[in-house]
Each structure stands twice: as structure tokens, then as C-alpha cells.
Amino acid sequence: MAVLPKPRGPLSEALISALLRGGDARPVEVGPGDAEDAALSLWILYELSYRGYDGIDDRLEFDPELVRVRRTLEDDLEQRLRERWPGCPAYEPEQGFAAAFFAMIEADDGPSLARFVQRKASVEQAVELLKHRSLYHLKESDPVALTLPRLPAAPRAALAELQYDEYGGGRPERLHAHLFAEGMAAMGLDATEGGYVDEAPLEVLEQNNAMSLFGLNRRLRGASVGHLAAFEATSSLPCRKMAQGLERLGLPPEIQAYYLEHVEADAVHEQVAVRMICEPLIAAEPDTEDDIWLGAWSCLDLEARIARRLLEQWGAA
Numbered sequence: 642m643a644v645l646p647k648p649r650g651p652l653s654e655a656l657i658s659a660l661l662r663g664g665d666a667r668p669v670e671v672g673p674g675d676a677e678d679a680a681l682s683l684w685i686l687y688e689l690s691y692r693g694y695d696g697i698d699d700r701l702e703f704d705p706e707l708v709r710v711r712r713t714l715e716d717d718l719e720q721r722l723r724e725r726w727p728g729c730p731a732y733e734p735e736q737g738f739a740a741a742f743f744a745m746i747e748a749d750d751g752p753s754l755a756r757f758v759q760r761k762a763s764v765e766q767a768v769e770l771l772k773h774r775s776l777y778h779l780k781e782s783d784p785v786a787l788t789l790p791r792l793p794a795a796p797r798a799a800l801a802e803l804q805y806d807e808y809g810g811g812r813p814e815r816l817h818a819h820l821f822a823e824g825m826a827a828m829g830l831d832a833t834e835g836g837y838v839d840e841a842p843l844e845v846l847e848q849n850n851a852m853s854l855f856g857l858n859r860r861l862r863g864a865s866v867g868h869l870a871a872f873e874a875t876s877s878l879p880c881r882k883m884a885q886g887l888e889r890l891g892l893p894p895e896i897q898a899y900y901l902e903h904v905e906a907d908a909v910h911e912q913v914a915v916r917m918i919c920e921p922l923i924a925a926e927p928d929t930e931d932d933i934w935l936g937a938w939s940c941l942d943l944e945a946r947i948a949r950r951l952l953e954q955w956g957a958a
């Protein structure tokens with residue numbers, strides 16, 4: 642179970658006290674507010690749909706007042722993601738979706754945190770990055786798992802196969818989230834889910850919220866698998882660089898192992914995600930294609946925002 646974060650403004654403060662009170666009907670006002678307060682508030686509400694919080698009533702996941710607040714915050718996030726998105730790339734039908742998709746990934750020239758860790762990061766900077774990554778890696782693959790029952794047969798079967806890997810192929814000790822937790826523990830870091838949420842900057846909260854937004858809303862199933870495909874397609878090489886950087890810094894083999902596991906796994910997963918999940922989803926439900934591109938582009942953009950923020954903070958931009 643996650644630990645309730647510290648509030649970052651009036652909305653998260655009101656939400657946390659509503660959760661602690663058991664969500665009585667006192668309405669929680671959603672004002673124009675500060676972006677970080679809003680992002681943390683949405684993250685707090687989404688957590689109710691994953692492992693919940695110790696001592697907080699599980700029924701609050703569907704408390705009408707809290708769902709109303711969640712809808713307001715997620716509409717706002719979705720609108721922002723759609724406004725940033727330049728739209729679907731134009732491609733010829735004979736080129737095909739997969740080739741167009743990999744061309745977009747290839748053309749992505751966002752800054753790379755993995756390259757920085759590989760060559761230059763200090764131990765403190767690597768630790769800071771791992772703390773931010775822990776927000777997602779400790780619940781790795783959970784957001785897209787929510788999309789599984791919303792897909793037609795062929796992409797559903799392929800996503801189940803991919804998830805079988807992410808969830809350890811039937812072995813709890815091989816669960817990717819567990820591998821990351823072991824790495825955190827070996828470094829003497831807190832491996833509790835959401836243990837470092839208080840340190841997460843806006844960009845990290847938003848990256849996590851976007852995955853939950855896509856996973857929890859059936860109408861956004863295209864964006865959810867598009868995000869997955871871009872995530873997997875930008876994982877294998879960066880994970881090798883991360884492992885090399887962590888080795889250079891003399892950090893424990895357990896945390897290196899998490900990244901090494903992804904070098905080969907994600908080289909396969911990217912093919913599965915693009916060719917066996919996205920493509921057949923478009924074939925069965927052509928209307929989902931635009932959102933597949935939205936999800937994929939958002940994945941790259943949200944990661945680039947985190948990278949720019951951290952590299953700037955570290956004087957490495």
C-alpha cells in the first residue's frame with residue numbers, strides 16, 4: 642500500500658483530509674490552482690485504483706465527490722496533452738503503421754537521461770533519478786494492464802503475452818516491479834510504492850498521471866497502447882546505457898540487473914507492442930489510430946520534459 646503524500650497546496654490538502662475523514666460529502670473545490678497541486682491531487686486519487694492507502698476506506702475509489710474531482714483534473718490533463726500534440730504524422734498507406742511508428746521514434750531527438758547517467762552523472766544524481774523513476778517502476782505495467790479487457794481479441798492476446806513477461810512469467814520474484822524494488826533496497830533506498838512521491842517534480846507526476854488516465858478510461862485505450870509502444874521502443878538502448886552508468890558509479894548489481902533485464906526484453910516488447918497490439922487494434926477499430934499516435938507522442942514528450950527539467954537542474958542541459 643502507498644503512503645499518503647504531503648500536500649502541495651489547497652486542493653491536495655482538502656483531498657487528503659477528505660480521504661482521512663472517510664470522504665464525507667463536503668465538496669472539494671477545484672480552482673484554477675497551481676499545476677503541481679493539481680498533479681499531485683490527481684496522483685493521490687489514481688492511487689485509490691491501484692493499491693490504495695493504509696487506513697483509507699477502499700470504497701472511496703468510487704466516491705461520487707472524489708470521482709467528480711478526478712474527472713475535472715483528468716479532463717484538464719487530457720486537454721493539455723492534446724494541445725501539445727502536433728497531430729498524427731502523415732504516412733503513405735503502403736509504408737504501413739509500423740514503419741511510420743519506428744520512423745517517429747527514430748526522429749525523436751529529445752534529451753536522454755540514460756546517456757547522461759552512462760557518461761557523467763554523479764551518484765547523487767543517479768540516486769535522484771532512481772527515486773523519481775520508482776514512482777512508475779514500482780507499479781510497472783499496472784496502468785496498461787487496466788487496458789487489457791478493453792481490447793479486441795488479437796491485441797488483447799498480444800498484450801497479455803507482453804504483460805506475462807512484465808509480471809514475471811508466473812514467478813513473483815521476477816516481476817519487473819519487484820526487480821526494481823530489490824535494486825532500491827540494495828541501494829539502501831525506500832522500496833515502498835510512492836515512497837518518494839514527495840520529491841517528485843511536476844513532470845514526473847504528470848508522466849505517471851498520463852499513464853493512469855489512458856489506462857483507466859476505456860475510450861482512451863488507443864492512447865494507452867500507443868504510449869506502451871513508444872515506451873517499449875525507447876527502452877532497450879537507454880536501459881543498456883543506464884546499466885553501464887550504474888556500473889561506472891559502482892552501484893549495486895541488483896539495480897543494474899533491473900536495467901539489464903530490459904535490454905533484451907524490451908527489444909522484443911517493442912515489436913509485440915507495435916506489430917501485434919497497435920496494428921491489429923487499428924485493423925479492428927480504425928477510430929483508435931489517432932489516439933495511438935497521441936499516446937505515443939505524449940510518452941516521448943513527457944519523458945523529454947522530465948529530462949530537460951533534471952538536466953537543467955544539474956547544470957547539464
Ligand SMILES: [Fe+2]
Pocket residue numbers: 781807817903
Ligand atoms: Fe518491464
Ligand SMILES: [Fe+2]
Pocket residue numbers: 807873906907910
Ligand atoms: Fe517491457
